[in-house]
Amino acid sequence: MKIGVTKYPGTNNEQDVLRALSELNVKGILVKQYENKPLDDFDALIIAGGFSYGDYLRPGALAAQSPMMEELQHFVDSGRFVIGVCNGFQILCETKILPGVLTTNTSTKFISKWIYLKSENSNSPLLRNTNGKVLRLPIAHFDGRYYDKEKEIELLKSKNQVAFQYCDENGDITLESNPNGSVNNIAGITNSRGNVLGLMPHPERASFEYLGSKDGIQIFENLLEEIKC
Amino acid sequence: MVVYSGKAKDVIEVDEDSVKIVFRDSISAFDGIKKEEITDKGKINCLISTKLFEILNDYGFETHFIKKLTDTELMCKRVEILPVEVVCRNYSAGSLCKRYGLNKGIEFDVPLIEFFVKDDELHDPLITSDVAIVLGMIEKKEAILLEAITRAVNETLRKIFESISLILVDFKLEFGKTSNGRIVIADEISADTMRLWEKESGEIKDKDRYRQNLGDVIIHYKDIQERLEQIKSLPPLHLKSSVRVIIKLKESVLDPAGEVTLRSLKRKEFKNIEDVRVGKSSFLLFSETPSFALQEKIEKISRDILSNPLIENHSYEIYFGSDKLQV
Numbered sequence: 001m002k003i004g005v006t007k008y009p010g011t012n013n014e015q016d017v018l019r020a021l022s023e024l025n026v027k028g029i030l031v032k033q034y035e036n037k038p039l040d041d042f043d044a045l046i047i048a049g050g051f052s053y054g055d056y057l058r059p060g061a062l063a064a065q066s067p068m069m070e071e072l073q074h075f076v077d078s079g080r081f082v083i084g085v086c087n088g089f090q091i092l093c094e095t096k097i098l099p100g101v102l103t104t105n106t107s108t109k110f111i112s113k114w115i116y117l118k119s120e121n122s123n124s125p126l127l128r129n130t131n132g133k134v135l136r137l138p139i140a141h142f143d144g145r146y147y148d149k150e151k152e153i154e155l156l157k158s159k160n161q162v163a164f165q166y167c168d169e170n171g172d173i174t175l176e177s178n179p180n181g182s183v184n185n186i187a188g189i190t191n192s193r194g195n196v197l198g199l200m201p202h203p204e205r206a207s208f209e210y211l212g213s214k215d216g217i218q219i220f221e222n223l224l225e226e227i228k229c
Numbered sequence: 230m231v232v233y234s235g236k237a238k239d240v241i242e243v244d245e246d247s248v249k250i251v252f253r254d255s256i257s258a259f260d261g262i263k264k265e266e267i268t269d270k271g272k273i274n275c276l277i278s279t280k281l282f283e284i285l286n287d288y289g290f291e292t293h294f295i296k297k298l299t300d301t302e303l304m305c306k307r308v309e310i311l312p313v314e315v316v317c318r319n320y321s322a323g324s325l326c327k328r329y330g331l332n333k334g335i336e337f338d339v340p341l342i343e344f345f346v347k348d349d350e351l352h353d354p355l356i357t358s359d360v361a362i363v364l365g366m367i368e369k370k371e372a373i374l375l376e377a378i379t380r381a382v383n384e385t386l387r388k389i390f391e392s393i394s395l396i397l398v399d400f401k402l403e404f405g406k407t408s409n410g411r412i413v414i415a416d417e418i419s420a421d422t423m424r425l426w427e428k429e430s431g432e433i434k435d436k437d438r439y440r441q442n443l444g445d446v447i448i449h450y451k452d453i454q455e456r457l458e459q460i461k462s463l464p465p466l467h468l469k470s471s472v473r474v475i476i477k478l479k480e481s482v483l484d485p486a487g488e489v490t491l492r493s494l495k496r497k498e499f500k501n502i503e504d505v506r507v508g509k510s511s512f513l514l515f516s517e518t519p520s521f522a523l524q525e526k527i528e529k530i531s532r533d534i535l536s537n538p539l540i541e542n543h544s545y546e547i548y549f550g551s552d553k554l555q556v
Contacts, residue, residue, distance in 0.1 A: 058537055065534060094537070101539045108485040147482065147540060181483070 001227050004031040004042040008063050011050030011087060013204065020207040020220055033066055039075045043227045049086030049140075049202065059102060059143045060090030069095050081126065081223055082196045086141055089188065089198030098189055098198045099156065100148035105141070106181030112140040114212070115179055117187055117201055118167045121160045124194030128222045134171040135164075135215035137201035139179060139187075144200040146182040146189075153183055164188035164199055232307075236261060237271070237421065243304065246408060247295060250303045252278075256421070258440045260349050272300045273450045274419035279303065280457045281386065281418040287463055288385055290378070291520045292414040293405055308405025308415050312366045313356060315375050316343045317383045318399040322424050323437075325399075328355075334431075340383050342376050347403070370524070373546050374412060375404055377519035380549035381468055382414065385518075388466060390425060393456040395434065398424035412521045420450045468518040471552070474531050474545040477508040482540045511535055519547050 003021060005028045007014045014030060021028040028046070031037050039045065052063035063069060069091065076082055076097055084092040092098040105111055117137055119130045148156070156162050164187040168177040178185045180200075188199025203216025232248060233240040236257045241249040252271035257264035275297070282294035282303075293305040318325060321335040325343075344361055345353045358372040367375070379402050390397045400423035405415035416422070425434040433441070434449045478484045484506050491505040513530070517523060524547060531543040 057535065061534065061537070101537050103482070103540060104485050106483065106485050108489050149539075181485075 001026060001224070002042045002044075003028045003223075003227070004037070004039070004045045005029065006045065006047045006068065006088070007032045008050070008052035008066070009033065010052050010054050011048055013049040013085060013087075013202065016202070016204040017046050017048045017085070020204040020217060023207055023217065024220055024224055026224060031068070033063075033068060036067055039068065039071045042075075042080070044081040044083075044223055045072075045075065046223075047082065047084040047088030047091055048204075049088055052087055052091065055087070055143070058090075058094065060087055060092075060094040063087075063091045064094035073097060076191070076193075076196055079193070079195055081226060083126065083219065083223065084196075084198040085202055085204065086139075086144075086200055089200055090143065092196065092198040097196055098191060099152055100146055100189070102141075102143050102200070103145050103147055104143050105145055105179070110140075110142045111144070111179050112138070113179070114138050115187075115201060116167050116169050116171070116177065117164045118171050118173065119164050119188075120162070122163050122190060122194075123160050124163065124190040124197060125226050126190070126194070126197045126219060126222050127163055128225070130218055132171075134167060134169065135206075135218075136169075136213045137203060137206040137216050138213075139201045141180070141200055144180040144182065146186040146200075148183065153186075156186075156189060157184075159192050161190050161192060162186055162188075163190050163197055164201070236264070237274070238417065242307070246307050248305055248307045249298060250305050250417075252301045252303075252417070256436070256439055256446065258436065260352055263440075267447050269447055270450065273447065273454050274417060274421055275301050275303060277419045277450070277454050277457060278417040280454070280460075281389075282414075284389060284460075284463060285382065285385065285414065285418075288466060288468060289518045289520065290382065290385075290414060291411065291522060293407075293416075305415070306405075306407050306413060308407050308413060310347070310415060311371070311375075311404045311406065311412075312347055313344045313361050313375075314347050314353075314401050314403045315379045316345060316399060316401045317341070317379045318343070319383065319387065320396070320398045322398050340380060342379055344372070344375075345401075371412060374519060374521070374524055375402075377470065377547045377549045378402075378404075378414065381470075381518045384468065384549070385466060386418075386423075388464060389457075389460065391428070392460065392464065394428040395453065395456070396426045396428055396431075398426055400424070420453055425453060467516065468549075469551045470515045470517060470519045470523055471548045471550065472513040472515070472527050472545055473548075474511045474513065474527070474535055474543060475508060476510070476531075476536045476541050476543050478506060478541055509535075514551055519549050523547065 005014050005017045018028045090102045117135045165185040166178050166187050167173045173185050190197050203219045206213035206216035230242045239251045252275040254266045254271045279297045295304040318341040321331045344356050346356050387397045403416035420435045438446045486507040487505040536543040
């Protein structure tokens with residue numbers, strides 16, 4: 001099983017992702033942008049967070065122009081799995097593999113805190129066993145406000161592509177529980193096929209009890225389960 | 230089939246995309262009030278145009294010129310000529326002196342660019358780019374591109390003529406639009422469309438000889454053509470274009486940075502401020518001449534990389550040279 005974990009100049013989450021994978025007895029392979037490794041060798045790709053290329057221009061915009069990302073559409077079309085966390089989600093939106101865009105938090109502040117999430121009605125195998133549950137994960141971002149046109153948001157909803165929404169600890173999706181101003185409290189989405197997941201919260205930082213939550217590991221377990229099938 | 234017959238040229242259709250331009254021996258001035266035939270004048274201007282278009286094509290300009298067919302005929306791309314022509318002046322002369330009461334021969338630090346309406350009945354009046362845009366003759370984007378291209382042509386031709394001891398005083402360019410909407414330099418570039426003075430003596434070499442009854446028109450035209458033919462290799466000019474790209478958040482998108490700025494401005498003494506939107510601007514420098522192809526490239530860069538069209542709008546301006554980047 002070969003799971004690639006991307007490393008761009010300025011990203012800083014790849015070690016956290018590798019650690020979460022090793023908790024599940026899988027040794028992830030670091031894919032450094034400058035090595036130009038062909039993506040075809042991998043069964044799945046995790047685009048780790050951070051600040052690729054300093055988030056210059058727009059978060060994820062310059063990473064989206066890299067040769068690795070040019071290959072990504074083909075990789076996705078082949079049905080293989082891709083998870084983009086935080087900056088990885090921003091990169092997936094900038095490559096247009098996922099719809100919408102992540103822009104500046106309404107507070108104009110960097111937000112680092114624990115939040116609650118709920119997944120509902122998603123068909124993606126990456127979200128198996130999470131439906132209806134309230135998960136506790138941390139966020140750490142400046143540009144996490146998910147935005148798309150109303151029409152597109154309706155489309156996402158109708159195709160069950162909304163993976164996660166910010167909620168309170170009871171699972172109620174409220175204005176107060178929306179940390180960054182995302183449309184419809186959206187914290188993560190999938191593509192229509194369900195093999196690409198992008199989310200702002202960090203499941204890899206919620207994969208160990210000693211960190212305060214193990215709610216995130218489920219997503220990686222689902223990924224490994226799918227690759228084994 | 231003759232598509233168009235002008236004062237000194239005929240345009241004949243070849244196929245959907247190309248035309249044959251035939252240079253005649255007629256010469257005229259003052260909107261056709263003064264006119265006559267001069268033997269070989271068509272041929273000489275055709276040869277000068279050929280040489281100058283070849284030079285411009287070599288430097289990366291987009292022109293309508295495809296090839297020379299005979300000594301009086303050019304094969305060119307079929308274009309719709311834009312209703313405004315562009316004049317570039319390095320020294321005061323001609324209508325500029327008359328209009329502003331200037332002495333002839335004042336050198337300008339920054340070459341002057343003027344737009345004129347192509348309309349004989351109106352005597353080709355001067356037009357500001359604002360008026361040309363409002364009247365629908367050209368788009369704003371086109372006005373900026375035409376100026377940038379004309380300045381680059383000026384820089385190029387000035388150097389070329391300098392190398393054969395001639396001073397490029399001023400010239401006129403016409404532009405055309407091809408069937409797929411590309412803007413190219415069109416018409417002719419010859420002794421009829423520019424002023425050239427002998428470097429040492431200041432002797433007039435161009436159509437002013439005819440306008441001012443100085444005689445020997447064809448002798449001087451021929452001299453220009455012969456000197457141009459002597460140019461064997463083109464000097465490296467390192468032509469550059471600079472571009473300012475402005476990215477603005479769309480009106481429908483919340484701009485937290487703008488709102489915070491607005492609040493703090495309101496807290497101060499700036500009472501009537503209603504809205505602040507924070508945008509971005511980028512300055513790009515290209516080692517190529519301004520052209521429609523460059524404009525297409527910039528459009529792609531602005532749309533696909535510098536902006537996210539979902540939340541942002543973009544606009545840009547293209548200039549000749551690198552000066553604008555130092556602002």
